[in-house]
Amino acid sequence: MNDRPNMPLPDLYRTMRRIRSFEERVAELYVRNGTAGSMLHLSIGEEGAAAGVCAALRPDDSFTTHHRSHGIFLARGADPNRMMAEIAGKSDGYCRGKGGSMHIADMALGHLGANAIVGGGIPHAVGAGLSYRRLGSGAVSVAFFGDGAMQQGVLYESMNMAALWQLPVLFVCVNNQYGMGTRIDRAAARTDFAERAEVFGLAAMNVDGENVGAVFTAAEALIASARAGRPGFLCVSCFRFYGHGRMDKSPYRSAEEEEAGRRRDPLLTARNALIERGLATTAELDAVDAEIANEMDATIEFAIAAEPPPLSAMFDDVYAPGEVRPEPMRMRLERILACT
Amino acid sequence: MAMQELTYREALRQALADAMTEDNRIVVIGEEVGIYGGAYGVTRGLIDRFGAERLVDTPISEPAIVGAAVGAAMTGLRPVAELMYVDFLGLVLDQLANQAAKIRYMFGGQIGVPLVLRTQGGTGRSAGAQHSQSLEGWVMHTPGLRLAMPATVADAYHLLRHSLTLPDPVVFIEHKALYTRKEAVDLAVPVLPWGRAAIRCAGSDVTLVAYSRMVSVAERAAEALSNEGIEAEVIDLRTLNPLDMETVAKSVIRTGHAVVVSEACLTAGPAAELVARITEECFDFLEDPVLRLAAEDIPVPVSPALEVATIPTVSLIQDTVRRMLNR
Numbered sequence: 001m002n003d004r005p006n007m008p009l010p011d012l013y014r015t016m017r018r019i020r021s022f023e024e025r026v027a028e029l030y031v032r033n034g035t036a037g038s039m040l041h042l043s044i045g046e047e048g049a050a051a052g053v054c055a056a057l058r059p060d061d062s063f064t065t066h067h068r069s070h071g072i073f074l075a076r077g078a079d080p081n082r083m084m085a086e087i088a089g090k091s092d093g094y095c096r097g098k099g100g101s102m103h104i105a106d107m108a109l110g111h112l113g114a115n116a117i118v119g120g121g122i123p124h125a126v127g128a129g130l131s132y133r134r135l136g137s138g139a140v141s142v143a144f145f146g147d148g149a150m151q152q153g154v155l156y157e158s159m160n161m162a163a164l165w166q167l168p169v170l171f172v173c174v175n176n177q178y179g180m181g182t183r184i185d186r187a188a189a190r191t192d193f194a195e196r197a198e199v200f201g202l203a204a205m206n207v208d209g210e211n212v213g214a215v216f217t218a219a220e221a222l223i224a225s226a227r228a229g230r231p232g233f234l235c236v237s238c239f240r241f242y243g244h245g246r247m248d249k250s251p252y253r254s255a256e257e258e259e260a261g262r263r264r265d266p267l268l269t270a271r272n273a274l275i276e277r278g279l280a281t282t283a284e285l286d287a288v289d290a291e292i293a294n295e296m297d298a299t300i301e302f303a304i305a306a307e308p309p310p311l312s313a314m315f316d317d318v319y320a321p322g323e324v325r326p327e328p329m330r331m332r333l334e335r336i337l338a339c340t
Numbered sequence: 341m342a343m344q345e346l347t348y349r350e351a352l353r354q355a356l357a358d359a360m361t362e363d364n365r366i367v368v369i370g371e372e373v374g375i376y377g378g379a380y381g382v383t384r385g386l387i388d389r390f391g392a393e394r395l396v397d398t399p400i401s402e403p404a405i406v407g408a409a410v411g412a413a414m415t416g417l418r419p420v421a422e423l424m425y426v427d428f429l430g431l432v433l434d435q436l437a438n439q440a441a442k443i444r445y446m447f448g449g450q451i452g453v454p455l456v457l458r459t460q461g462g463t464g465r466s467a468g469a470q471h472s473q474s475l476e477g478w479v480m481h482t483p484g485l486r487l488a489m490p491a492t493v494a495d496a497y498h499l500l501r502h503s504l505t506l507p508d509p510v511v512f513i514e515h516k517a518l519y520t521r522k523e524a525v526d527l528a529v530p531v532l533p534w535g536r537a538a539i540r541c542a543g544s545d546v547t548l549v550a551y552s553r554m555v556s557v558a559e560r561a562a563e564a565l566s567n568e569g570i571e572a573e574v575i576d577l578r579t580l581n582p583l584d585m586e587t588v589a590k591s592v593i594r595t596g597h598a599v600v601v602s603e604a605c606l607t608a609g610p611a612a613e614l615v616a617r618i619t620e621e622c623f624d625f626l627e628d629p630v631l632r633l634a635a636e637d638i639p640v641p642v643s644p645a646l647e648v649a650t651i652p653t654v655s656l657i658q659d660t661v662r663r664m665l666n667r
């Protein structure tokens with residue numbers, strides 16, 4: 001691993017293990033019929049991107065994400081219980097059960113929102129950058145998105161604005177090689193994505209997501225540059241270990257390809273590096289893993305036990321509290337039927 | 341052909357296959373329509389029969405997908421553009437509403453845009469606010485676009501086949517909860533012509549006007565009401581543009597009572613248009629105000645407990661009709 005002396009590798013390992021462990025529990029909760037629907041996008045294999053970039057952020061920085069974002073949010077310090085409750089559509093969740101896996105957010109942690117529209121959240125980071133510069137806050141905003149969004153027009157409008165206005169923004173493409181069943185080479189004639197960002201005037205890098213240390217180092221440099229007024233772009237190459245969503249068994253790719261892809265495991269690579277360098281023993285890492293497994297097991301029970309939102313909550317938060325609310329159709333009918 | 345058990349999904353696939361066999365100008369273009377077989381499996385296997393030249397997998401670039409379909413339709417192809425979710429209309433409205441819908445008119449009738457935009461909408465999968473909407477009202481509000489929303493397996497087939505013969509852009513909205521609906525159908529038996537509403541269930545006490553998935557909800561309500569001695573007539577609009585007011589008005593003039601059922605949001609939605617027309621055209625025959633049962637005026641929540649409560653149900657229709665008729 002190419003990293004500097006004070007590389008927080010043990011912490012990065014812990015973060016990645018927590019993500020892996022959490023995602024495995026999401027899959028389990030789905031099998032147990034405890035999730036709200038099946039549109040659950042696991043980030044197993046992508047932990048290096050989430051852990052590496054988020055470790056380089058300051059607490060006052062913010063970010064937006066795509067739909068495969070459990071890992072990014074956990075790496076930012078989310079409470080896994082509240083995350084799992086949200087994924088189950090329960091009122092103890094981060095968005096009171098209304099957002100679910102694909103629309104999770106937490107303003108307290110600077111999570112401006114996950115997005116189920118490919119590319120939808122990218123310009124929000126540009127807007128956040130505009131705010132921070134105008135308000136002089138010194139914060140940076142990061143837009144996370146998948147390789148699929150590399151073909152979405154709004155990305156290019158956003159990169160251009162960020163470069164033109166020299167905003168404190170970092171674009172992070174989590175390039176897991178696939179958008180649903182479409183591999184990047186079937187979506188683009190040229191797949192060097194950093195090359196594209198560069199021509200807009202962004203500081204651009206490609207990095208191997210199997211190496212969390214390299215991701216961290218690159219992110220640190222690009223975030224510092226963005227903070228100083230030169231926005232950046234980081235493409236983190238990795239592999240989506242499993243199907244697109246819970247129903248997808250990936251029939252469009254070969255077993256060999258999957259096997260080779262899964263060998264690019266950022267978690268295993270970091271674990272081996274820690275042991276090789278004498279930073280941790282196998283027994284110590286096993287203990288970390290076990291502790292995390294317990295913590296994540298509890299999220300399932302928490303989510304199952306949590307209450308669904310009450311029906312009355314349906315009409316909350318369409319508009320701000322205290323503002324005129326939508327009149328429930330059933331109440332309206334009562335009113336009309338009462339006078340006919 | 342003969343009677344066969346088909347799902348809504350299979351009927352759509354059959355319609356595409358039959359149309360593509362007859363007309364080699366037809367190409368399907370969209371995300372995951374080829375190798376993957378469509379996000380909801382509608383185009384599964386078609387790439388093996390028709391090849392990647394006619395089942396064109398695209399990058400995730402919706403405005404360019406629809407825009408390219410417009411250009412192709414103007415120059416000799418008959419594109420079927422697939423929009424994975426109707427919610428993504430947000431991305432493509434320029435190409436659909438400002439371009440496809442207006443080209444024939446703006447250019448003085450020189451050319452039309454014979455494309456079909458296939459998509460699907462509605463609730464039922466806890467897919468949340470950005471993947472569960474019913475946006476047919478946006479389409480209805482745009483002159484120049486045809487709009488079909490099949491409720492049955494036979495209509496899934498025939499309306500799609502007919503869409504692929506029309507000279508103007510058609511938005512074809514399927515319902516995600518209907519794909520597994522199964523019926524015994526004989527596809528050789530013609531259905532009602534395009535633009536005509538179907539009476540799914542005859543009755544003399546009240547007219548229930550519905551389309552897409554709400555047709556079967558209304559049918560179940562009619563069945564339940566029938567057990568109480570109330571005979572509801574269920575009309576399936578099939579196409580919202582053209583809109584068959586003649587069939588609706590005839591029914592309402594007989595029953596004197598009408599309820600419009602829709603899964604789209606209540607305010608300024610398709611049901612509002614229907615109620616306005618019924619009121620204008622049948623005023624002297626109405627014994628009660630025409631009512632709308634529609635989705636609540638809120639985004640669709642993910643929580644399954646809330647999601648089901650956002651749209652009309654069998655019991656809501658039943659209660660409403662009962663009270664409307666004072667029974």
Ligand SMILES: Cc1ncc(C[n+]2csc(CCOP(=O)(O)OP(=O)(O)O)c2C)c(N)n1
Nearest residue numbers: 068116117118146147148149176178179180
């Ligand atoms: C605008 C838009 N188009 C299409 C989709 C359907 N869709 C959801 S995820 C996805 C693939 C996205 O791929 P990528 O950006 O690489 O993210 P990944 O799933 O690989 O994390 C598609 C096509 C969508 N949600 N939004």
Ligand SMILES: [Mg+2]
Nearest residue numbers: 146147178179
């Ligand atoms: Mg991807």
